[in-house]
Amino acid sequence: MGSMGARAEEPVTSLAISTGQYGMRKEVPHGVGLGVELRSPWRWSLFRPLAGVLTSSGGGTFLYSGVLVDIDLPLRFRLSPGFAPGIALAGAGSDLGFPVEFRSSVELSVAVGYRIRAGLTFSHISNARLGDRNPGVEVLALGISFPTRN
Helix, strand or coil, rough: CCCCCCCCCCCCCCEEEEEEEECCCCCCCCEEEEEEEEEECCCCCCCEEEEEEEEEEECEEEEEEEEEEECCCHHHEEEEEEEEEEEEECCCCCCCCEEEEEEEEEEEEEECCCEEEEEEEEEEEEEECCCCCCCCCCCCEEEEECCCCC
16 A cells, blocks of 8 residues: 555455557557456565456457566555566457567556555557567556455
8 A cells, every 4th residue: 555654565466457448549450458467466676577468359469477566656546667578469450560569558556445456557569669560559448456365
């Protein structure tokens, strides 16, 4: 939790589920995105490992594994920037130009219950110019995260 005298939470494995707008620029096909992310309780200094999958109504799927940093803010808010390389599985209208892609993200969440957080995530997925094409895609999603056990 954030400041205001709140006690730090015991680290637990958490599951985050999100949905929102997949593709925000006119040259990228738009659709509904659905994401599922498993967040580890372990930390390497500030970094927390994660693994996830993002799929779109256009048929594209992105599997990734990376890290995020949880920065506690006042009033039970948390800012969580992240980075994760992954593999893009081509689907109808969602070819991102190269099989290896990189996801940069930032999430702003608030505690809505014991170890339950609701938040807004903005992410960008791009091949970092590894391929001949680098269309990239942005995703804006609402989500909830909760512990996988008590």
